[in-house]
Structures are given as structure tokens and as C-alpha cells.
Amino acid sequence: MDPDEPGEALAELRGRRLGGAGLLQLAAGTGVAAYVVWAGLLMPGFRRVPLRLQVPYVPASARQVENVLTLLRGRSGKVVDLGSGDGRIVLEASRRGFHPAVGYELNPWLLWLAQFHAWRARRRAPAVTYHREDLWRVNLSDCTNVTVFLAPSVLPLLETKLLAELPDRARVVAGRFPLPTWAPSAVIGEGIDRAWAYDMHRVRQWAAAPSRGTSV
């Protein structure tokens, strides 16, 4: 059975909490209901991801997608979207010639939706793939065109991961929220549609600069 099934989560919780006093059971019951909503509807697929790293689904705006892809203009080959949601960035990247265009996503409903959109657009976007994988476990050492739209709370950790794994020639484009300590090579758009581009070789040079080395 799929370990992410709400039914199994429920059974697990029951097993742990039943047998207590009536009041405790009532409290557990409400906890179970909340948990089932969370695990089954709001964040399915996220049971193994630590709570502080859980990022909810918020779709990118059309203008945001446009801005992200503008910052990848002139590039080609493989593009990777970390936390691809319904796949809108991946799909548009494929339409613009990125091959393959890859999305990593844990939420099975969103993956299903993304596959459906990809199927409908299969003629204009032929090289789309989605993986049901935790982005924190993906080895990014062969990725050079990367897009992200996550929450500010996880971006410091993402900086560490990208810095450790991405090759020097990689470009990262962040939508809506900038990477907290890096200096962007380019910024485009306003408000929630804004996007930032980071070139790894520049990020590394800048991080190694003597004026910064001691100040952090």
C-alpha cells in the first residue's frame, strides 16, 4: 500500500493514540481529522519531508512564468524546475525549446495535473518529464538551467544545496522570492512577478571575496 495514503496515516495515528482517557481520545480524534486533511488533501506526499521544509503549492502567475523564462533566454538543453506544481514553468520552457524540461514534485495530485497538461500540449511541448521526488534529495550536479519558486523559509538551505552541487556554468532563476544572500546577475519584473537570475560562477566569486569572507 502507498505509504502516503491518508487511510494508512489514520490507522497509524489511531494505533498510537487509542486506549487513553475519553478526553484524550476526543483530542486525538480532532487531531486525526486535521492530520488526514493535511496529509490527504493539503500536503499529500510530504510525510517524509521535515515540517520546516514543507512548502505549499502556489501557482506562478503568467507574468512570473514569462519573467523566469526571459531570464533563461538564449539558453537551451535541459531545464529543471524544483517543486514544479502543475508544471506550468516546465511546460512553457519546453515550448520554448528546452529539451528535456524536467519537474520535481511530491504532491501526486499536482503531478497528475501536470501530466495531463503535458499530454494536452504534447505537440508543442514534446520533451516534458515529471518526477515524483523530494527536491532535497535530487543530485543537481548535472543541472545548469534551474528554476525555483519556493517559500522564503527554505531558501537559505536551498542556497547551501545549490552552492554545493551546481556546476559553475549553471544559472538559477528564482521567481517571486530572491535567494536571501546571493547577488543576482539580473532582475526583471515588479512585485509578485519579479524574478532573479544567479550565475553560479559569479555567486562563488562574490561569496569568496575578501570583503565578504569575514562579515557573515
Ligand SMILES: C[S@@+](CC[C@H](N)C(=O)[O-])C[C@H]1O[C@@H](n2cnc3c(N)ncnc32)[C@H](O)[C@@H]1O
Ligand atoms: C510555490 S509552488 C510553485 C509551483 C510551480 N513551480 C509554479 O511556479 O507554479 C512550490 C511547489 O513545490 C512543491 N514542493 C515543495 N517542497 C518540495 C519537495 N521537497 N520536493 C518536491 N516538491 C516540493 C510543492 O508541492 C509546490 O507544488
Ligand SMILES: *[C@@H]1O[C@H](CO)[C@@H](O)[C@H](O)[C@H]1NC(C)=O
Ligand atoms: C543549459 O543551457 C546552456 C546554454 O544554452 C546549455 O549549454 C546547457 O547544455 C544547458 N544545460 C543542460 C544540462 O543541458
Ligand SMILES: *[C@@H]1O[C@H](CO)[C@@H](O)[C@H](O)[C@H]1NC(C)=O
Ligand atoms: C552527485 O553526482 C555526482 C556525479 O555523479 C557525484 O560526483 C556527487 O558525489 C553526487 N553528489 C551527491 C551529494 O550525492
